[in-house]
Amino acid sequence: MESININISKDHLKLSVDKLPDVLLLPGDPARVYEIGRFLDNVKEVGNNRDYLTIVGEYRGLPIAACSSGMGGPSTEIAVVELHKHGVNTIIRIGTSGGLSEKISPGDLIVLSGCIKYSGTANLFVPENFPSIADYRVLQALICACDREGTTFHVGLGLSVDSFYATKPGLIGKDFPSTINGQMDLWKSAGALQLDMEAATLFVLSSLLGISAGAICTAGSNITKGLRPEYPPSNDPAIRCACEAALLFKRWERLSEQAGKNFLIPPIEDRGRI
Template sequence: MKKLQTHIPCSPEDIAKIVLLTGDPSRSQLIGNKYLKKSKLVASYREFMTYTGYYKDVKITSTSTGIGSPSTATAVEELINLGAKIIIRVGTCGGALKKEIKAGSIIIPTAAIREEGTTKEYLPPEFPAIADFSVVNALIKNANELGYQYYVGINRTHDAFYGQSQNLRKWGSIYLNNRMKNWLFPLISSEMECAPLFLIGTLRGIKTGAVLAVNANPEPLKAIMEGKFNFDIPASKIQTKEAKASVDRAIRTALEAAVTIKDEL
C-alpha cells in the first residue's frame, strides 16, 4: 500500500484516475456536492479539499489547491503519487487579455508562460509548460457540443495577484511594433496555477489540461500597451451573474471532457 501523502492524506483507492483541480476549496466542494453522484469527502487538510464521486459512471476526484503555484505543485505531485493519470484544472482568470473575450466565456489554454517561481525549481524557464493535446482536444470538443463561447490560446501564469501591470506589459511589446502590431498574438489570459500543472504533468508522464472561467470584464493587453486602458476604473469588477455562469460552464466542460478521454487511461 502506498504511503499517505502529507497534504492529501487518503489512500490511492480514494482518488480517481481523473482529477479536476480547483483553486478555491468551495469550488471543489461545489463539484463534489452538485455535479458528482455518490460523492464523499475523502481528505481535507489546509487548502486541499478532496471529493471523489461519479459523473456519468466515470469515477472523478475534485481537489482544491488554494492560490498560486507552490500549493498547486504540491497537490499535483501528491495526486500523481496517489495514482492520478489525467488532471484538468477548473479555474478562473479574471478579465481576459483580448477585448472580444467577454465575462461568461471560457478559455482553454494550450500552454502557459512560466512567469512564476515554482517551476524554475524544476527546469530552466526556456522549457515550455504545455497542456496535453488529447485533453485540449477533448475540452474543445465538449465546449463545442455544449454550445459555449470559448477561446483557445496561450495563458500566462504568474505569482502576484496584486502585482504591478508593468510585469504584464513586457508580453505586449508586439503591439508597439509597426511590423507586428496586427499579428494574431495568442496570449489571451493570465492566472496563477496552470504552469506547474502542465510542467509537472509532462515530467511525470500524465495528461494535463485546463479550462478557465472568464469572470470579469476584459483587460485588453493591446489597450494597456497603447495607454487606452485605465486601471483605476472598475473594468475588471466581477459580474456576479456571468461569473457564476462561466464557472458552471467550465465545470461542465471539464466533466464532459473527462467522459470523452476516460478510455485513454
C-alpha cells in the same frame, strides 16, 4: 547513514484513502470543489486539510475526483505531486482568470493550449525555456466538450504568473514597483488570452510526471477593458465541460486500446472507424 523513507503524500492532502480515481478535476478554490460535487453522483469527502479539499464521485458512471490546489504555483505543486502518488494520471484544471484579449468577455470559457511561464516553482525543476503545454488529447477533449455544450469559448495561450498583485501594482500603491506589469501589453499583443496563477505549474509538472493535463478557465473579468461584473460569472459551464471532457478522454482512450493504437484522436472515433 541509514536512509529514512518518509511518505510525504499524506502530509498535506491528508487523504483517508490510499488510491484516487485516475481522473481528477483541479480547481483552486475549495468552495469550487463543492460546486463540482453537485455534478457528481455518490460523492464522498476523502480529505480536507489546509487548502486541500478532496472528494470522489462518479460522472455518468466514470469514477472521478476533485481536489482544490489553493492559489499559485507552490500550492499547486504540492497538490499535483501528491495526487499523482495516489494514482491520479489525468488532471483537468477548472480555474478562473482575468481576460487579456479584447475578444474575451466575463463569463467566456478559455481552453489553454499552453502558457507563457512566469513560474518560480516550475523553474526550480527545469530551465525557463522548458515549454508549458497542455496534453494534446485532453486539449482536444475540452474543445469537443465546449463545442458540444454550445458554450462561448476560446482556445490559445495564457499568461501564468506566481503573483496576484505584481500584475496589478496600482492596487498596492501609486508607482509601486513591478517587473512584469510593463510587459502585459507585449504578451497581450503576442496573443495571450488570459492571466492566471496555476496553469503553468500544472503543465510543467504534469509533463515531468507523465500526467495528461489540460485546463479550462472562466474569465471573471477583462483586465484590458476594465470589465469586472458585480457578481462573478457562474463556474457551472466550465465544470460541465470539464466533466464531459473527462468522459470523452477516457472513452477515446479505451477505444484506442481496443484498436491496438496508442491514442486515436477524434473525429476518427466519431465516424465509427474503430
